[in-house]
Amino acid sequence: MPELRIDPISGRKVIIAEDRAGRPSDFESTESVHPPDASSCPFCAGQEQQTPNPLWEVLGESGDWQVRVIPNLYPAVSLDCNHATEENSFQTLSSQPAYGAHEVIIESPRHVQELTELAIDELAGVLLVYRDRLRHWSTAATMRHATLFKNVGYAAGASLEHIHSQLVAMPFVPEVIVREMQAAKQFYDREGICIFCRLLQKELEQGERLVSEVGPFVAFCAYAGRQPFETWILPTSHALHFHELSDDEALPLANLIQQVVSQLQTQLKPLSYNLVLHTAPFGEQLPAAYHWHLEIIPRTAQLAGFEWGAGVHINSLSPEHAAKRLRDAFI
Amino acid sequence: MPELRIDPISGRKVIIAEDRAGRPSDFESTESVHPPDASSCPFCAGQEQQTPNPLWEVLGESGDWQVRVIPNLYPAVSLDCNHATEENSFQTLSSQPAYGAHEVIIESPRHVQELTELAIDELAGVLLVYRDRLRHWSTAATMRHATLFKNVGYAAGASLEHIHSQLVAMPFVPEVIVREMQAAKQFYDREGICIFCRLLQKELEQGERLVSEVGPFVAFCAYAGRQPFETWILPTSHALHFHELSDDEALPLANLIQQVVSQLQTQLKPLSYNLVLHTAPFGEQLPAAYHWHLEIIPRTAQLAGFEWGAGVHINSLSPEHAAKRLRDAFI
Numbered sequence: 001m002p003e004l005r006i007d008p009i010s011g012r013k014v015i016i017a018e019d020r021a022g023r024p025s026d027f028e029s030t031e032s033v034h035p036p037d038a039s040s041c042p043f044c045a046g047q048e049q050q051t052p053n054p055l056w057e058v059l060g061e062s063g064d065w066q067v068r069v070i071p072n073l074y075p076a077v078s079l080d081c082n083h084a085t086e087e088n089s090f091q092t093l094s095s096q097p098a099y100g101a102h103e104v105i106i107e108s109p110r111h112v113q114e115l116t117e118l119a120i121d122e123l124a125g126v127l128l129v130y131r132d133r134l135r136h137w138s139t140a141a142t143m144r145h146a147t148l149f150k151n152v153g154y155a156a157g158a159s160l161e162h163i164h165s166q167l168v169a170m171p172f173v174p175e176v177i178v179r180e181m182q183a184a185k186q187f188y189d190r191e192g193i194c195i196f197c198r199l200l201q202k203e204l205e206q207g208e209r210l211v212s213e214v215g216p217f218v219a220f221c222a223y224a225g226r227q228p229f230e231t232w233i234l235p236t237s238h239a240l241h242f243h244e245l246s247d248d249e250a251l252p253l254a255n256l257i258q259q260v261v262s263q264l265q266t267q268l269k270p271l272s273y274n275l276v277l278h279t280a281p282f283g284e285q286l287p288a289a290y291h292w293h294l295e296i297i298p299r300t301a302q303l304a305g306f307e308w309g310a311g312v313h314i315n316s317l318s319p320e321h322a323a324k325r326l327r328d329a330f331i
Numbered sequence: 332m333p334e335l336r337i338d339p340i341s342g343r344k345v346i347i348a349e350d351r352a353g354r355p356s357d358f359e360s361t362e363s364v365h366p367p368d369a370s371s372c373p374f375c376a377g378q379e380q381q382t383p384n385p386l387w388e389v390l391g392e393s394g395d396w397q398v399r400v401i402p403n404l405y406p407a408v409s410l411d412c413n414h415a416t417e418e419n420s421f422q423t424l425s426s427q428p429a430y431g432a433h434e435v436i437i438e439s440p441r442h443v444q445e446l447t448e449l450a451i452d453e454l455a456g457v458l459l460v461y462r463d464r465l466r467h468w469s470t471a472a473t474m475r476h477a478t479l480f481k482n483v484g485y486a487a488g489a490s491l492e493h494i495h496s497q498l499v500a501m502p503f504v505p506e507v508i509v510r511e512m513q514a515a516k517q518f519y520d521r522e523g524i525c526i527f528c529r530l531l532q533k534e535l536e537q538g539e540r541l542v543s544e545v546g547p548f549v550a551f552c553a554y555a556g557r558q559p560f561e562t563w564i565l566p567t568s569h570a571l572h573f574h575e576l577s578d579d580e581a582l583p584l585a586n587l588i589q590q591v592v593s594q595l596q597t598q599l600k601p602l603s604y605n606l607v608l609h610t611a612p613f614g615e616q617l618p619a620a621y622h623w624h625l626e627i628i629p630r631t632a633q634l635a636g637f638e639w640g641a642g643v644h645i646n647s648l649s650p651e652h653a654a655k656r657l658r659d660a661f662i
Contacts, residue, residue: 001412003426013506015407015429023405024373026492027485028363036357074354076346076637076645081332093533093554095334098346149636154358157635161357166636174641175344202424223424276640297639304488305480305497306407308628309607310505314407 003318007224008199010179014224014313021316031154031270033161035111043162045109055103056133058125066122067129068106075102077168100170101137101146105129107163114152114271115163116261123254127245130165130277134243137169138282145173145281148242153272155299165275173281180278181290188288194238196291199223209323212259212330215252219260221319221326227301228317229267229326231260233294242279242292257294259330264298266329273298334649338555339530341510345555345644352647362485362601364492366442374493376440386434387464389456397453398460399437406433408499431501432468432477436460438494445483446494447592454585458576461496461608465574468500469613476504476612479573484603486630496606504612511609512621519619525569527622530554540654543590543661546583550591552650552657558632559648560598560657562591564625573610573623588625590661595629597660603630 002017042050045064056069077100107126108118115123130148137146146169151158173181187195203209203220211219211231222230233256235249245253257275265271274297280290307313333348373381376395387400408431438457439449446454461479468477477500482489504512518526534540534551542550542562553561564587566580576584588606596602605628611621638644 002407002409002429004408004429005426008424013503016426017405017407017429020405020407023490025490026364026367026372027489028365029485030361030363032359032361033357034359042355074348074351076333076348076351077335078333093339093537095336095347098333098335098348147637147641149640151635154360155633157633157638158358159354159356168637168641172344174643176640176642206424274636274639276636278640295640299633302486302488302630303634304482305605305607306478306499307488308605309480309507309609309626310478310499311507312505 005224007222009183009195010176011183012224012226012313013311014226014315016315016318018316018318018321020314031272033154035161041111041160041162043104043106043160043164044111051104056129056136058129065109067108067126069129069133070104070106072102072104072166076100077102077170099142100168101143103133103167103169105133105165105167107165112163113161114261114265115150116258116265118163118258120251120254120258123258124250126165127250127254127257128247130167131243131245131250133167134241134279137167138241138243140169140282142171143169143282144171145177146170146279147174148277148279150275152275153270153299155272156274158272177278177281177290181280181284184288184290185286194288194291196234196293197238200234200236208320211263211323211326212256214256214259216249217253217256219256221323222295223319225315225319225322226313227297227299227315229264229298229300229322230315230319231264231296231326233257233260233296234291235293238287239292240280240284240287240290242277260296260326263326263329264296267325268298268300271298272300336555338553340514340526341507342514343555343557343644344642345557345646347646347649349647349649349652351645362603364485366492372442372491372493374435374437374491374495375442382435387460387467389460396440398457399440400460400464401435401437403433403435403497407431408433408501430473431499432474434464434498434500436464436496436498438496443494444492445592445596446481447589447596449494449589451582451585451589454589455581457496458581458585458588459578461498462574462576462581464498465572465610468498469572469574471500471613473502474500474613475502476508477501477610478505479608479610481606483606484601484630486603487605489603508609508612508621512611512615515619515621516617525619525622527565527624528569531565531567539651542594542654542657543587545587545590547580548584548587550587552654553626554650556646556650556653557644558628558630558646560595560629560631560653561646561650562595562627562657564588564591564627565622566624569618570623571611571615571618571621573608588627591627591657594657594660595627598656599629599631604628605630 081097
């Protein structure tokens, strides 16, 4: 029997319909990768002339870069225009320049594709670059928020396979975050506690959606996950901004992320996913307003007309079954 | 320079970034279809024993069915449970049964895949079946709304290639429609006119996004389209409910839909798309509350972390360029 679930944070409706997993298909999709050789991948060490000058670099002991941040050559937003104003566009149906910064974080000089191929301290170093780039943009007067995300695999919208993430800083708070904040504020007014802290408490109590815990971080399958194996990672202590991550927290967080991706790799081959950081708007001070978290969304099913037309997702694997499979994979 | 656009109805933000169309890719995806032979496609004439008894059939002159409506064998919602109540799920994190009806409309007894392969009066007949099934559910006390949609091609989430659509009737109004209705009501209170009627007026005045017109229906590329070539079809006269379509309107509407899909076929090969009908909730009486329309969303780009994480779509072809290419294709 299909179930209707309401995401406890966003209010988003999701239908869990496991019987749909068995439906027949006339279609098959095969992804192929054309691995660039070391002389053509623009993100490999030695190919730096193919990309713009770096905005930031982390150097290793040898003096070579380990993590390199560059402007996106094909940006969705640009700093070379006026700061966008949110006027009522309906009156004019005119366009505004899309103001913002779009950066690529190249996470290794080697041609590796997955964060499980990085040493744990390399991944911890990458997380600190995320923090530092967010910290950088948090001080820009024109920016209100930045979205940091990673697309892995064709089905997740990746174009290059060399390990990288992207950061888009913008002068407005994106809708997904606005909605989550509205829910958090309403919940706090009513209950006197952060909605994410309460959710974490419930997930730890119930246990059936837990995937893994490392130090001060917990991973669980989202109660109303939109796709099979959708997994969220939260800090157990209340924290508004990812850019306030301490140096000490980077290693346990890297550990947990690697664990979760390893667990997902046992279940989905090839594994395509989006990893998205949700963090509070820059300058947000109200402690209960938000709680940063990571969403890892494996991309196994195409969104179809029902998702586009109704805004309701159909997930063919329950989060409880997904979490059990991930936990079992790790034994 | 990328542009930021705000959808005039939903308020959804979309970035138009044409330069992104040229970015390099390591990935290639090939879709293959395993065309079932006539003895294995469950939707072909002669294979009726593979599917449930029909809920509705349109018979041809020979007495054979031309359009056949059956319950979905892999439903997202079910009538075999209690009517869902929208309690606050956060307090319990418990699931509710997903109450509703999920039907498949098989649009031809022949193994054809595209609505451009139907004769025009066949497609008009299919549209009248849409109307009649919506009319049927509009009288059910438990249902508030139905979403009618068509998934064509693997990238659009189709599983079977034999031409068909789906209808999902539910006891709640889906979020996409709720948002559009809120906008329409606010606009009417302020301006004294339906927001869709005003949009239509502007699109006809400006002309640059117009694709085609047939009788009382107009097609244009959406001002803030989420994907290249996203096209909307609206009746020029204000109309709340698709289920009030007159017999006479079916033929010009079929004509316009076929024209638009033919135009899209010249630009995108293979063409995968979702066609979604947006119609007012059942029982809605306030004339200004809504204006039914069809959205045709070609599926050319994978949604990536930015779309999932920020709720902002990036479209690499401007609606004005898309509309010009569609108009030119038709000359």
